[in-house]
Amino acid sequence: MARRDTRSLILQVSLDLFNQSGEPNVSTNLIALEADISPGNLYYHFRSKDDIALDLFKQFLGELQPLLHLDESMETDVEALWLRLHLVFETMGRFRFVYRNLGDLKIRMPDLGTAFSGLLKMQHDMLTQLFSSLESSANMTCSDLEREALADNMLLTMTYWIPYAELRKDSGFEDGSVLAAAVSRTLLLIAPYLLEPDRSKLTSLAGSYLD
């Protein structure tokens, strides 16, 4: 196998194992075994498991960043809002090992901790921009206090829907039902601040998610 392919294979196998079992429970030996390569070959590509985790985190950021960037000229309607949130949650779900052990990863890898703080800030900015776009098109109305609490509540839900689902032993990371519940819950956080007919439209989108 070419070097580049082996590297990609190690990352893909690691991501699957980290997501399934939690990063602390996966050894480099297990990764080599599942990838069907020798441990020596693995260490040729990555010095440690932390290096693999950091690489995957960078990949996660790379996929998430374009979704957090809003084109200023973009028309924001409830369908656009819904689609954007769906894609953000879906990306988080694919890299969910980050959220399963966030506290632990942050302490062990200060670089990841710093990058994660940056991510929170980007997500906060994206939400603020979404709200002001919705407000300027007169579909949304809320006070400063409400807007700040809404951004904060959405950020909290975005950061913890994965450990929350695991805590409750919700099955359905594979079939997408956990993702659907998270997006639905988040849409219902925004809905009360929308004017009709958008409020009903978003509420019905949130409901149809659970069917």
Place this chain on the structure above:
Amino acid sequence: MARRDTRSLILQVSLDLFNQSGEPNVSTNLIALEADISPGNLYYHFRSKDDIALDLFKQFLGELQPLLHLDESMETDVEALWLRLHLVFETMGRFRFVYRNLGDLKIRMPDLGTAFSGLLKMQHDMLTQLFSSLESSANMTCSDLEREALADNMLLTMTYWIPYAELRKDSGFEDGSVLAAAVSRTLLLIAPYLLEPDRSKLTSLAGSYLD
């Protein structure tokens, strides 16, 4: 010191250290040192650090349970709702080590995991009961979908406000500002479903929390 006093002292010192540094970072030797007793004396009272953590968790449940029980004849107005939530969050804050390392504690101590699932169920029932009491007094109106999402969003916030504050490096666990932000955020989750004048009353309570 009498046996009973030593036991209480160990628990109090452990709670402070666990809250400050996270339970995984506190050794029984450190607890003995801070309590100014010999490690042997500590082991006379508790076989392991897990035993101390379990005892503290039971104490936490003992203090929380009366707050989760709603008297059926109780009038629920927004002040009663606010006070109840405030006391629940305050109790969580005093035992915040549980929430700092929930995923880890649950795996290490299956008994604690089971008890925690029971706690989530009790909190869910309390919220449902609160909502139906508010709805029957005609101060609240929401659909089944909205009510279920509201309970779920509140439960998520209740479970993760502590790690969220730590993630953002919010200072203020000691001066109460982190607690105030959490209660305020939760009140603003409910407010949109209340009718006037209760909606404004609750929103202004939520705002005054942050002053």
